Amino acid sequence: xxxxxxxxxxxxxxxxxxxxxxxxxxxxxxxxxxxxxxxxxxxxxxxxxxxxxxxxxxxxxxxxxxxxxxxxxxxxxxxxxxxxxxxxxxxxxxxxxxxxxxxxxxxxxxxxxxxxxxxxxxxxxxxxxxxxxxxxxxxxxxxxxxxxxxxxxxxxxxxxx
Numbered sequence: 001x002x003x004x005x006x007x008x009x010x011x012x013x014x015x016x017x018x019x020x021x022x023x024x025x026x027x028x029x030x031x032x033x034x035x036x037x038x039x040x041x042x043x044x045x046x047x048x049x050x051x052x053x054x055x056x057x058x059x060x061x062x063x064x065x066x067x068x069x070x071x072x073x074x075x076x077x078x079x080x081x082x083x084x085x086x087x088x089x090x091x092x093x094x095x096x097x098x099x100x101x102x103x104x105x106x107x108x109x110x111x112x113x114x115x116x117x118x119x120x121x122x123x124x125x126x127x128x129x130x131x132x133x134x135x136x137x138x139x140x141x142x143x144x145x146x147x148x149x150x151x152x153x154x155x156x157x158x159x160x161x
Contacts, residue, residue, distance in 0.1 A: 001039045001040075001042050001046070002040065002043040004035070004039050005037075005038075005040050005043070006036070008032040008033075008036050009033060009036040011032060012028055012031075012032035012033060016028070016029045024078065027071075027074070027078055028075065030071055031068075031071045031072055031074075034064065034067055034068040034071045034072075035068055037064050037067075038065055038067075038068040041057055041064050042061050044057045045058055045061050045121070045122065046118060047119055048119070048120050051120075054115075054120035055111065058111045058113050058120070059108075060107070061122065062107055062122065062128070063103045063104070063106065063107035064103075065106075066099070066102050066103040066107075066135070067100070067103045069135075070099035070103070071099075073088065073139060074088045074095060077089060102131075102135055105131065106132075106135075109125070109127045109128060109131060110125055111123075111125065111128070112125060
């Protein structure tokens with residue numbers, strides 16, 4: 001996991017070095033940095049020295065997992081081509097605020113950890129499943145709406161047959 005984070009961070013630094021002022025390069029840097037932070041928190045969770053530290057790293061990994069998913073969602077609907085009407089792009093600050101609030105809420109929910117032959121791992125509780133399901137239900141319209149707008153705009157991309 002740690003190697004994945006290092007590779008993602010290296011790729012993002014290479015991209016931002018080549019095109020530092022391009023908005024999509026800056027978004028890629030943020031997204032890959034979030035992946036690096038998430039994989040680092042998962043690595044720390046796996047190698048936690050005590051149960052209390054594992055609980056702390058489990059909260060950190062859940063929080064950074066939501067932030068990573070949110071940054072990937074924003075990166076995926078950012079309009080590099082013809083799509084200008086996606087909700088996260090039109091309302092950037094509302095999207096950032098709602099993603100941060102969702103990450104803080106899931107980080108504050110009770111979490112359980114278990115240990116195995118490879119270290120600690122977080123165990124989802126019923127609250128975790130409920131919150132992840134609610135987040136998926138809230139983000140699905142944004143993703144589907146972007147795809148429908150791409151099909152309706154006549155954009156000739158390989159992603160919209």
